[in-house]
Amino acid sequence: MRKTLLLTATVTLLTLAGGPVRAHHAFSAEFDANRPMTLTGTVNRTEWINPHSWIHIDVEDATGNVVTWAIECGAPNALMRRGLNKNSIPAGLELVIDGFRAKNGSNTANARDITLPDGSQFFVGSSGTGAPYDGPPE
Amino acid sequence: MTKVHAGRIAVVALVLAAPATSLAQDGGFEPPRTKWGDPDLRGHYLPGPYQALETPTSEWAPPEGANQGQGAAFSRFFEPDPDAPARPTPARPDGPMIIDPPSGQVPFQPWATEQRNEIMARQDQLEHLDPRVKCLPAAFPRAHLPVGYNTYQIEQGPGFILMLYEWNHHSRYIPLDDSPHIDPAIRLGMGDSRGRWEGNTLVVDTTNFTDNTWPVGHGAPPEGAPGSALSTGHGVFHSDQLHVIERFTFIDANTIQYTATIEDADVFSQPWTLRYNALQRAADDHMLFEYACHEGNGRNLSLMTGIDVEAARVHPIP
Amino acid sequence: MLLAGALVCGAVAHTSAQTYDGPRTADGRPDLGGIWQVLGSAAWDLEAHNAQDGIPAGLSVVDGGTIPYRPAAATARDANRVNRLTDDPVRKCFLPGVPRVTYMPWPFRIVQTPDHVVLSYEFAHTVRIVYTDGSPHPLPNDFWLGDSRGHWEGDTLVVDTTHFNGQTWLDAAGNHHSNELHVVERYTPMTEYHLDYEVTLEDPRTYTRPWTMRMPIYKRMEPGLRLLDYDCVDHLLDALSEAEGGAR
Numbered sequence: 066m067r068k069t070l071l072l073t074a075t076v077t078l079l080t081l082a083g084g085p086v087r088a089h090h091a092f093s094a095e096f097d098a099n100r101p102m103t104l105t106g107t108v109n110r111t112e113w114i115n116p117h118s119w120i121h122i123d124v125e126d127a128t129g130n131v132v133t134w135a136i137e138c139g140a141p142n143a144l145m146r147r148g149l150n151k152n153s154i155p156a157g158l159e160l161v162i163d164g165f166r167a168k169n170g171s172n173t174a175n176a177r178d179i180t181l182p183d184g185s186q187f188f189v190g191s192s193g194t195g196a197p198y199d200g201p202p203e
Numbered sequence: 204m205t206k207v208h209a210g211r212i213a214v215v216a217l218v219l220a221a222p223a224t225s226l227a228q229d230g231g232f233e234p235p236r237t238k239w240g241d242p243d244l245r246g247h248y249l250p251g252p253y254q255a256l257e258t259p260t261s262e263w264a265p266p267e268g269a270n271q272g273q274g275a276a277f278s279r280f281f282e283p284d285p286d287a288p289a290r291p292t293p294a295r296p297d298g299p300m301i302i303d304p305p306s307g308q309v310p311f312q313p314w315a316t317e318q319r320n321e322i323m324a325r326q327d328q329l330e331h332l333d334p335r336v337k338c339l340p341a342a343f344p345r346a347h348l349p350v351g352y353n354t355y356q357i358e359q360g361p362g363f364i365l366m367l368y369e370w371n372h373h374s375r376y377i378p379l380d381d382s383p384h385i386d387p388a389i390r391l392g393m394g395d396s397r398g399r400w401e402g403n404t405l406v407v408d409t410t411n412f413t414d415n416t417w418p419v420g421h422g423a424p425p426e427g428a429p430g431s432a433l434s435t436g437h438g439v440f441h442s443d444q445l446h447v448i449e450r451f452t453f454i455d456a457n458t459i460q461y462t463a464t465i466e467d468a469d470v471f472s473q474p475w476t477l478r479y480n481a482l483q484r485a486a487d488d489h490m491l492f493e494y495a496c497h498e499g500n501g502r503n504l505s506l507m508t509g510i511d512v513e514a515a516r517v518h519p520i521p
Numbered sequence: 522m523l524l525a526g527a528l529v530c531g532a533v534a535h536t537s538a539q540t541y542d543g544p545r546t547a548d549g550r551p552d553l554g555g556i557w558q559v560l561g562s563a564a565w566d567l568e569a570h571n572a573q574d575g576i577p578a579g580l581s582v583v584d585g586g587t588i589p590y591r592p593a594a595a596t597a598r599d600a601n602r603v604n605r606l607t608d609d610p611v612r613k614c615f616l617p618g619v620p621r622v623t624y625m626p627w628p629f630r631i632v633q634t635p636d637h638v639v640l641s642y643e644f645a646h647t648v649r650i651v652y653t654d655g656s657p658h659p660l661p662n663d664f665w666l667g668d669s670r671g672h673w674e675g676d677t678l679v680v681d682t683t684h685f686n687g688q689t690w691l692d693a694a695g696n697h698h699s700n701e702l703h704v705v706e707r708y709t710p711m712t713e714y715h716l717d718y719e720v721t722l723e724d725p726r727t728y729t730r731p732w733t734m735r736m737p738i739y740k741r742m743e744p745g746l747r748l749l750d751y752d753c754v755d756h757l758l759d760a761l762s763e764a765e766g767g768a769r
Contacts, residue, residue, distance in 0.1 A: 113662060114499025115352075141662065142352040142369065142492045150660040245634075330762060338754050340646075356650070358634055360554075365632050365639060372648040374641045376630060382745065391750045392646075415755065491650060493664040497754045498615050498688075515761045516612045517753060 096137075096175040100166040104174065108158045109133055113141040113151055118189075120176070122160055134172045136162050138179075138189040147187055158182065164190075234403060234453040239361040242403050242453065247356050247489040248482035250349035251458075255299045256419055256436035256477065258307035260316065263432035265425055299434065300348075300477040303464075309419075309439055310472045319430035323438040329508045333437060334416050337504065338371055338496035340392030342416035343409055343447045344463035346373060347481045348436070349421050355482060356491050364398055364405065371496040377407055384410050390443060392416060405451040412445040418465060419477075442469035457484035541676050543713030546633065551676050551710040553631045553638070556741040556748065559624040559718070563736060566694035582624075584733040588696060594727045601695025609693055614645065614753035616665035618689025619682050619704055620720045620734070622647055628741050630748055638671055638678065643748045651680050658683055663700055665689060678708040691722075699726040714740045 106122035118138040123131050138144065154160070161180040167173035177190045234242040299307040311319065325331035335341055346353070346368050353370035364377040377398040384395050387410075394409040419436035430438035450462040461481035466474040501513035544552040562570070562579035568588065569581040581587070590598060601608055611617050617625055627643040636654040641647075651671040658668050663686035671680040687700030702724045709717040716738040723731040 112499070115494055115496055116500065116503065140352045140494070142494055145492055145660060145662060150662050152661050329758070337758060339752070339758075356637075358632055358637065358639060360632075360634070363632075365641075367639065367648060367650070371646075373646055374639070374648050376632070376641070376747065385745070385747065389749060392752055392755070395747070413750075413755075490652075490659065492662075493666055495616055495665050497757075498665065510761065512757075512761065513613070515757050515764070516607060517614060517757050517760060 096165045097168045098165055102164060102166050102174060104134060104136075104162040104164075106134065106160060106162075108154055108156050108160060110156055111151065111154050113144075115140050115142070118144060120154060120160070120162075120179070122162065124172075132172055134162075134174060136164065137173065137175045144187075144189060147189070149187055149189070153181075154179075232403075232454055234456070237359065241359070241361075241400060242405070243359075244357045244364065244405065244451065244459070245359055247354065247485040247491070248459070249354050249485045249489075250347075250351075251480045251483055253349055253422060254479060255434040256348070256421065257299050257301050257309050257434055259432045259434055260308050261429065261431040263428050265427065300479045301475060302478050303476040304473065309436075310475050312470060312472050315440075315470045316431055318440065319438040322440065323424070323428070323430040323433070327508055329504065329510050329512075332504075332508060333420065335371075335420070336507070338500055340373060340413075340416050341368070341370065342393060342412060342418050342441075342445075343396075343449060344461070344465070344477065345417060345419050345421070345436075346370075346393070347449070347461050347463070348419060348479070349481075352494060354485060354489065354491055364407075367491060369491040369494050371494055384408075387411065394445070394447065401450075403452060407449045407451070409447045409449070410445075412441065412443060414441060414443045414445075416441070418445060418447070440470065441465075441467045444469045451482070454480070458482070541710050541712070543710060548635055550633070550673055550678075553633050553678065553708065553710065553716070556628050556630050556746055557716070557738045558626075558628040558741055559736055559738050561624075561736060563624040563734070564621070564626055564692055567692045567696055567734060568694070570694070582734045582736045584735065589729045589732050591727060591729055594697070598695050598697060601690065601697055603695075605693060605695050609695075610689055611693070611753075614757045616647055616689065617644065618685065618691075619649070619666055619669075620706060620722075621689065621691055622649070622666070623706075623718065623720075623738070624736065627751055628746075628748060638680075641748060644751050645753045646750070651678075653678075663687070667702075667704065676709060678706075680704075680706040680708070682706070697727065698722065698724045701726050708738070711737075714742070 104122065104124055106124035109121040109123050111121070112119040118141050120136040120138060122134050122136060124134050125131050159182050162174065162176050163178045163180075164174045164176040167175075175190070177188065178186050179189050180186045237243045237245075301307045301309065304310055322331050326333065329337070335345070340346075341353075350370055353368060355369070356367040358365040358367075362379050364379065365374065366377065367374045373393055375393055375396050377396045379398050379400070381399070382397060384397060389395070389411055390413045391411050392413050392415075395411040396407050396409040398405055398407045400406070417437070417439055418441050419439050422435045424433050424435045424437045444467050446466040448464045448466075452460050452462075454460045458480050459482035460478065462476060462478045464474050464476045465471070501511075504510065504512045541551055546552045561582070562577045563582045565576045566579065567582055569586065570576075570579055572578040588598075606612065611621075611625075616622070622642050622644065623629070625642070625644045629640055629642040632639045632641070636652070638651040638653055640649040640651065642649075647666070649666050649669055651669040653671045653673070655672075656670065658670060662684065664684055665686055665688065667682040668684040669680050669682045671678055673679070682704040683702075685698070685700050685702045685704075687698065687702065690697050702722060704723075705721045707717075707719040709719070711717050717735065718738045719733060719735040721731055721733045722728065
């Protein structure tokens with residue numbers, strides 16, 4: 066059972082590519098600082114859980130197919146202190162996500178900023194993970 | 204605190220070989236007192252600014268093209284608040300928290316240095332994974348080292364201090380009544396703490412730890428680095444002989460300086476001491492939010508170790 | 522029958538203010554500080570139940586005997602009960618919720634100040650901060666233990682809790698609620714050794730009407746007692762590694 070892949074209906078499909086994942090609960094284990102990306106989509110659902118909240122967004126690709134991306138954000142405690150609550154990101158809301166793509170090529174990203182339809186922007190990144198945005202404020 | 208003042212304190216800290224008396228540590232700041240005459244620690248606090256824990260004992264460079272651990276872990280966690288009290292700079296902004304031994308290195312026994320490297324090489328295995336990542340207790344002094352979503356609330360009354368830790372809803376009730384530590388057979392993740400006042404300094408003595416925690420570790424270690432090359436404290440472990448003596452002293456109205464001496468004759472070659480401005484007074488409307496740790500952690504543990512933690516069940520009592 | 526019930530309730534409310542003569546704090550409130558624990562088997566089943574292997578029998582703690590479920594919610598409760606060994610969130614080491622955490626068979630400590638009453642529970646080192654400083658419920662987010670705001674009515678600490686996430690049960694027998702749950706706890710000290718604990722639950726999605734449970738809470742009297750550890754997650758990780766068949 067040790068290396069069983071975790072596949073459940075409630076979680077976006079994530080595959081562990083190849084050998085063991087070296088992780089200290091660190092950004093660098095899962096996400097690629099050299100692959101920044103911007104995604105626009107509509108919110109499917111959110112999970113306000115520790116240590117990372119997740120926003121699942123439906124993104125339309127070039128051919129019109131809709132793909133659901135799992136976007137990892139910071140802890141709910143952190144997001145609440147930045148002014149977000151569960152009513153801020155309701156299902157159906159259009160969002161722009163700036164972040165970094167998962168290394169394993171799945172539809173997963175680690176978000177740095179999200180922009181809401183009214184133009185307001187929130188830093189939703191995790192802290193203490195070694196992410197590229199984890200430096201001193203510019 | 205001005206830069207000059209910080210520099211003066213840094214010099215004092217370097218000159219003193221052993222943990223200082225409260226007078227030299229606090230520079231004589233007189234904190235407000237409670238109605239019953241003790242320094243008033245009550246309130247809400249944020250963790251202090253990021254600072255490296257230790258001087259590494261070996262060299263290591265990340266492979267070219269690898270992600271870099273940025274180290275300045277959570278400086279962006281709290282958005283700048285124009286009304287917040289000014290944040291003092293760390294006591295030793297350029298040096299590690301460890302002030303004794305003066306090298307700043309964790310004084311491991313030689314076998315323990317190797318063990319730390321083994322632990323850090325096996326972070327993809329559940330049994331070796333950082334206990335805090337598994338939602339096990341942070342222990343001390345780690346619970347007072349900076350983590351973004353770990354803020355503090357302190358209550359006190361005549362005869363006790365209650366410290367609340369936001370991360371993973373930990374708390375410790377510290378009696379100030381000269382009572383002895385509990386039965387040595389009893390083991391507690393956060394240990395058994397007993398406190399007393401020495402002048403303006405709260406001294407807390409903690410024993411009876413379990414051995415399944417790390418006593419230090421904060422920030423993000425670079426991917427792939429061996430334990431001996433870290434400045435963050437990850438992989439430092441302890442036995443059930445762990446004994447921690449902490450000192451909490453206000454150095455100004457909004458800053459509590461924290462000094463912790465760590466003893467464990469089974470693992471370290473000598474006691475060692477860190478000093479750090481660990482508690483910064485928060486805004487008046489700050490509240491601790493519930494931090495349910497394990498409840499949402501199954502997915503992360505599965506990603507890291509491949510184990511289906513969510514399938515586990517414990518004994519039905521009740 | 523209803524009138525008699527109302528008279529009994531009225532009698533309880535009036536006598537509590539007259540009978541407490543235990544310690545008080547500087548601001549005149551009964552001093553609830555100390556370590557407390559519930560006896561009985563409400564944690565297994567709030568309603569009347571016979572013994573099973575490892576579980577004692579118990580009378581109902583629910584006024585009127587049974588919980589007034591909506592029909593669909595009653596069916597869900599029965600399914601929960603059948604599947605309780607896999608579905609009870611406490612068996613996954615999830616937080617027990619309110620009021621279940623009160624009557625779990627582990628002690629808890631009350632630290633009482635004018636602005637906050639902090640309850641620390643030995644089970645999974647759970648912490649509830651009850652704000653008695655007049656502040657309102659916070660931003661709309663859901664919590665396992667809800668958000669608690671308290672005030673005193675005479676000698677009774679009244680704790681109002683909302684913002685539940687609906688993922689907890691009320692006991693190990695599958696009794697449940699939704700995220701619309703609203704709980705009002707009333708802690709009334711009777712003597713310095715025991716409190717009367719009365720809890721009213723309101724949840725229009727789950728119940729046909731508000732309902733009340735009540736039980737005593739007893740003070741732990743052992744000298745030198747402190748809360749010890751029940752680190753459920755540690756036990757769960759141990760169970761995992763045993764299942765894996767290897768050492769941790």
